[in-house]
Amino acid sequence: MSFEDNEKLASIFETISDALEFLNENPFKIRAYRNAADSIRSLNESIVDIYSKPNPKKVEGIGKDLEQKIKEYIATKKVAYLDELLEKVPYTLFQLKDIRGLGPRTLYKMFKRYRVRTLEDVKKLVFENDELKDISLLGKSIKKIREGIELFEEGQSRFPIGVILPMAKGLIEQILKIENVVRAEIAGSTRRGKETVGDLDILICTKDFKNVSKALTNLPHKQIIAMGDTKVSLLLFNNMQVDFRIVDDESFACALQYFTGSKEHNVRLRDIAIKKGFKLNEYGLFLKDQKIETRNEEDIYKALGLCYIKPTLRENKGEIEACLSNSLPDVVELDDIKGDLHVHSNYSDGLMGLEEIIQEAIMRGYEYIGITDHSVSSYVAGGLSVERLYEQLNEIDKLKFKYKGKINILAGSEVDIKQDGRLDFDDSVLKDLDIVIASIHQGFGNSKDINTKRIVAAIENPYVNIIGHPTGRLIGQRAPYELDMQSIVESAAKHKTALEINSFYLRLDLNDEHARLAKTAGAKLCINTDTHTKDNFNYMIFGVLTAQRGWIEKSDCLNTLDYNQLKQFLRKR
DNA sequence: GCCGTTTTCGGCCCGACTGTTTTCAGTCG
Secondary structure (H helix, E strand, O other), X not given: OOOHHHHHHHHHHHHHHHHXXXXXXXXXXXXXXXXXXXXXXXXXXXXXXXXXXOOOOOOOOOOHHHHHHHHHHHHHOOOHHHHHHHHHXXXXXXXXXXXXXXXXXXXXXXXXXXXXXXXXXHHXXXXXXXXXXXXXXXXXXXXXXXXXXXHHHHOOOOEEHHHHHHHHHHHHHHHHXXXXXXXXEEEHHHHOOOOEEOEEEEEEEEOOHHHHHHHHOOOOOOEEEEEOOOEEEEEOOOOXXXXXXXXXXXXHHHHHHHHHOOHXXXXXXXXXXXXXXXXXXXXXXXXXXXXXXXXXXXXXXXXOOOOOOOHHXXXXXXXXXXXXXXXXXXXXXXXXXXXXXXXXXXXXOOOOOHHHHHHHHHHOOOOXXXXXXXEOOOHHHOOEOHHHHHHHHHHHHHHHHHOOXXXXXXXXXXXXXXXXXXXXXXXXXXXXXXXXXXEOOOOOOOOHHHHHHHHHHHHHOOOOOEEOOOOOOEOOOEOOOOOOHHHHHHHHHHHOOEEEEEOOXXXXXXXXXXXXXXXXXXXXXXXXXXXXXXXXXHHHHHHHHHHHHOOOEHHHEOOOOOHHHHHHHHOOO
């Protein structure tokens, strides 16, 4: 089954939507194209199959017009309307809309008046002119755009969750010390656990708007971007923007819901509210002119006839439908995790000794811990030779005895998958291990086909239990190697090999979407930290958030099993 | 451009802030 056409068509509709935005078209038409793109992306079958039938079934967000365009695409592999639009708006402009302070309207004016097409053109225009009266840009706007371009070029417009979350928690502590602040909560995409975050949103509860907003500007910052009674935006020294929203106690629940988003989820929620005769905004839930009491977010969802939806699921990716059909997943929580199965010791490139790891795991209340150092091919990571591996196994055997009753120790290895798909250790060695993780650490430049074959070969190996960081990406640093993920998840399900959700915050690999794909195929997931230092154990939360975003339940995970069930799964043959 | 058990037309989420406006457009979330 191939979804290539779904992705292509979705991206065509998305581009049309972008182009219409530049052309200042009807905002609802713009949204209609974007909705159609989202809807096509979330389909479980090929859009071509659906519309090749004489009486195609209804697809959400696709009406008469778009159905015609889909049929045109099926017949000609293109949509002429897009080409028409691209005559009016150069494609190069689309990449520039992420520049802060420079929206589609201004960009299009720049194009019409000054023939601006590329980043270089924009830079030339705004850095060589202190004002552009004919497109209503005077000093302050020009300055903002210049700053936006600098940020854009630094490529720091998004920050990894592993950096943002600890920082956000630190900010909350400071805010709670401000006089008259009753409550402060993280909102926005940080609360939804997205892998990277653009701006940090923080919601503050107080009655004293004036003084609190003023006090917020005393937090360390590089620049004040905006300052009103209900909203303060600061640019921090690391170029991260924090938006503080200030609300009173009565509005807090609705404001928290509203500012947590996502935008798409909220649009759906408001739509449901309207249909039931309510009005929902950041200030409250209203029936006619009467405000309904909402003490917490649960009250809001309940009033709308929905069950409570956790922040990590609020992406309008089917959670509302699932709620209505009583099939919302009960997603895995940090407390469900019974052990970490991917840990490096100082036998390879970890910093902790074996006992240190074990004691840390006991301290964290784990039922089991897997020691999985690198194999021989990972030279740089101090990969273990067969001899050294058996030395380690001996030491672990003694520790198993010493810590009996306190924790179960699994002796294993993170074995390299070689270029030809064979593993670094022979099966005769692997059979002596309690747990085997197979990972790719070299040969990232191979073709999609070769990469997929390598991983599938490892999945099929009767001794391999988990595929480590399956796509190899490092957020902001290294793109994932190309894979046919559908084949991989299907094969993993068939051969009872789990796929890892690596919790290291630059990996988060599998990501949320792939995790959901794996779950749908019936494959097991294993949320590991790939710990190298004591502190790394704390990263588990990032993997759990990613799993939640992928709709992963406790029962989909390997390391939520108790020790006996785990042992059973690990004996795959 | 989509949608509909109040509708086949007229809604579609909408408020805050900024800058350049003196009544509004653009951006953002």
